[in-house]
Amino acid sequence: MLAYAPRPGRSVSRRTLLLVAAGHVILIGLVLTARSELPVGRIFDPTDIIFIDPPKPPPPQPSPPRSPTESTIDRPVTIIPTLRPLPTPLDDGPAIPQPSPFAGNSVDPVPLPLPAPTPPAVVRKAARFVTPASDVRPPYPAAKQRMGEEASLRLALQIDSSGRVISVDPVGAADPIFLDAARRHILKRWRYAPATEGDTAIASRIVITLRFELQ
Numbered sequence: 001m002l003a004y005a006p007r008p009g010r011s012v013s014r015r016t017l018l019l020v021a022a023g024h025v026i027l028i029g030l031v032l033t034a035r036s037e038l039p040v041g042r043i044f045d046p047t048d049i050i051f052i053d054p055p056k057p058p059p060p061q062p063s064p065p066r067s068p069t070e071s072t073i074d075r076p077v078t079i080i081p082t083l084r085p086l087p088t089p090l091d092d093g094p095a096i097p098q099p100s101p102f103a104g105n106s107v108d109p110v111p112l113p114l115p116a117p118t119p120p121a122v123v124r125k126a127a128r129f130v131t132p133a134s135d136v137r138p139p140y141p142a143a144k145q146r147m148g149e150e151a152s153l154r155l156a157l158q159i160d161s162s163g164r165v166i167s168v169d170p171v172g173a174a175d176p177i178f179l180d181a182a183r184r185h186i187l188k189r190w191r192y193a194p195a196t197e198g199d200t201a202i203a204s205r206i207v208i209t210l211r212f213e214l215q
Contacts, residue, residue, distance in 0.1 A: 138185030
């Protein structure tokens with residue numbers, strides 16, 4: 001029995017094996033043809049052909065482990081920031097005038113002047129009555145008291161910037177006797193805190209009602 005084994009380290013292709021097998025078939029045919037010429041009684045052993053598969057390639061060897069010094073974890077990457085120059089602003093060129101909604105020549109509107117700022121309002125206060133209570137009532141005219149007459153007078157008082165009453169005028173009809181008694185007493189005794197405009201004392205005019213009543 002013949003056996004064909006590949007040499008160590010060499011691979012045998014399938015075509016080579018087929019050629020070897022075909023050579024054996026031809027050889028067997030020649031032997032069978034020549035049997036008639038051989039002396040009777042000689043027996044030849046048949047030839048066995050064994051096909052041997054080529055050896056399998058060795059498995060891939062695992063790559064050797066990397067040494068700790070080659071680990072990328074132990075070598076952090078340092079990022080160095082770079083400063084980029086600011087982009088240069090583009091020049092838009094001259095301003096483009098807005099189209100007029102009217103056909104033909106247009107007249108640019110003249111801007112109106114801005115209104116002047118309004119000055120703060122000045123606080124104005126009226127005159128305040130500061131006459132003591134003992135000097136408020138004017139004396140009752142004796143003639144009117146004997147006759148039992150009473151009166152109610154509406155009087156317009158003019159007050160100067162120092163708070164003094166400088167004039168007393170009736171508003172509507174007034175009895176002359178009651179009016180004279182009221183005017184003389186008011187001009188002599190009554191006093192006011194003058195009216196003010198901001199922080200300045202000013203003259204003012206007020207209207208009061210004065211009643212003469214019997215007790």
